[in-house]
Amino acid sequence: MDWLYSAAGRELLRQESRLAGIALERIFGDQIVQIGSWGKPGALLAEARTQYSVVLGCESEPGTGARVSPRRLGVRTDSVDAVLLPHTLELYPEPHAILREVHRILRSDGKLIVLGFNPVSWWGLRHQVAMNGHPTGVRRQISARRLADWLRLLSLSIDSVSPCYASPAKSKLINAARRTGLFASCYLMMATKETIPLTVIRPKVHRRARLVGSLVNPTTRNVA
Numbered sequence: 001m002d003w004l005y006s007a008a009g010r011e012l013l014r015q016e017s018r019l020a021g022i023a024l025e026r027i028f029g030d031q032i033v034q035i036g037s038w039g040k041p042g043a044l045l046a047e048a049r050t051q052y053s054v055v056l057g058c059e060s061e062p063g064t065g066a067r068v069s070p071r072r073l074g075v076r077t078d079s080v081d082a083v084l085l086p087h088t089l090e091l092y093p094e095p096h097a098i099l100r101e102v103h104r105i106l107r108s109d110g111k112l113i114v115l116g117f118n119p120v121s122w123w124g125l126r127h128q129v130a131m132n133g134h135p136t137g138v139r140r141q142i143s144a145r146r147l148a149d150w151l152r153l154l155s156l157s158i159d160s161v162s163p164c165y166a167s168p169a170k171s172k173l174i175n176a177a178r179r180t181g182l183f184a185s186c187y188l189m190m191a192t193k194e195t196i197p198l199t200v201i202r203p204k205v206h207r208r209a210r211l212v213g214s215l216v217n218p219t220t221r222n223v224a
Contacts, residue, residue, distance in 0.1 A: 002136075003135040003136055003137075004038075004039055004135075008166065009135070011166045012164075012166035012185070012186065013038075013039045013040075013043070014166075015164045015165065015166045015186075016038075016044065016086070016115055016164060016166070016186065016188070017039075017043060017044055017046070019115075019162050019164055019188040020044045020045075020047070020084070020113065020115070020188065021046070021047035022162075023113050023160075023162075023188060023190050024045070024047045024048050024049060024113075025047065025049065026111075026190075027048070027049060027050065027081065027082045027111050028049055028050065028081070029050050029051075029081030029082065029107075029110075030050060030051050030052060030081055031050050031051065031052040031053065031054070031080060031081055031082075032045065032048050032050045032052075032053045032054075032080070032081060032082040032083070032084065033053075033054055033055075033056060033075070033080050033082070033083050033084070033105070034053070034054070034055045034056065034083075034084040034085075034086065035056050035058070035068070035070050035073070035083060035084070035085055035088050035098075035102070036056075036057070036058050036070060036085065036086055036087070036088035036091065036092070037055060037057045037058070037059070037064060037086075038086035038087055038115070039086075041055050041057075041064055042055055044084060044086055045084065050081055050082065054066075056068045056073065058070055058088070058091075058092060070088055070092050070098045070101065071094055071097040071098055071101055072101065073101050073105060075105045076105070077104050077105060078104075078105070078106070078107050078108070079105060079107065080105045080106055080107060080110060081106075081107060081110055081111070082106075082110060082111040082112070082113065083102050083105070083106060083110070083111075083112050083113070084113045084115075085098070085102070085112070085113070085114045085115065086115045087115050087116065087117065087138070089114065089116065089140075089142060089147070090116060090117060090138050090139060090140055090141060090142060091137060091138060091139060092139070093139070095140075095142070095150075096150065099150060099151070099154060100154065103154045103155075103156065103193065106193045107193070108193060108194075108195040109192060109193060109194075109195055110192070110193045111159075111190060111191070111192055111193075112151070112156060112190070112191045112192075112193070113188065113189070113190050114147060114188070114189045114190075114191075115164075115186060115187075115188055116141070116142050116144065116147060116186060116187055116189065117138065117141040117142075117185070117186050118141070118143065118144070118163075118183075118184050118185060118186055118187055119141040119142070119143050120143065120183065121183045121184060121185050122183060122185070123185050123186075124141055127141050144161050144187050144189055147189060148161075148189070151189075151191050155193065155194045156191040156192065156193055156194065157191060157192050157194050158189065158190075158191050159190040159191055159192055160189070160190050161187055161188070161189045161190075162187060162188045162189075163184030163186075163187055164184055164185055164186040164187060164188060165184055165185055166185045166186060
């Protein structure tokens with residue numbers, strides 16, 4: 001995406017890399033998978049603490065481990081410790097199908113990190129009026145609240161949501177927005193795949209009903 005090489009794009013990548021690095025400090029395990037390219041391949045995973053990390057590109061791009069469809073990853077079920085989606089839900093069709101596939105490959109208690117654009121922002125307004133979206137190629141912008149609802153339906157609990165203010169302009173308006181937490185350009189959301197506890201259902205023991213209720217012991221009679 002050529003827009004990422006603009007001043008605003010470079011600032012966005014810098015801010016998102018910082019947020020991703022903070023989130024990755026809390027993730028351990030064997031492997032983390034990034035689905036979809038965003039900026040320099042592997043840059044968002046530079047602070048990963050897992051033993052392995054890989055970028056699965058949705059298009060033929062240098063630096064990606066393999067080319068995949070985000071709706072059919074070809075990754076074993078329950079095999080990945082963490083997944084990073086850098087605007088993948090906004091760039092490719094069928095975001096619900098992508099999330100279902102991510103849920104499938106995540107292990108229990110696995111982590112999901114999503115980078116998304118905030119529709120309630122100056123960039124969100126520009127996206128609404130641009131013919132090809134903003135940044136160019138973005139199909140949709142998904143609010144953090146809406147995304148949280150989608151994730152909860154998949155038994156993914158929300159850990160945190162961090163705002164991202166990516167603008168090369170140093171204006172009083174931008175500084176005021178940062179202080180109030182409003183109009184963030186983007187956000188980073190972290191969620192955990194919940195472990196569903198197994199409840200052992202024991203069969204009920206049915207006692208045989210008495211044929212006769214409580215009887216009064218008969219009186220012993222002397223036979224004459």
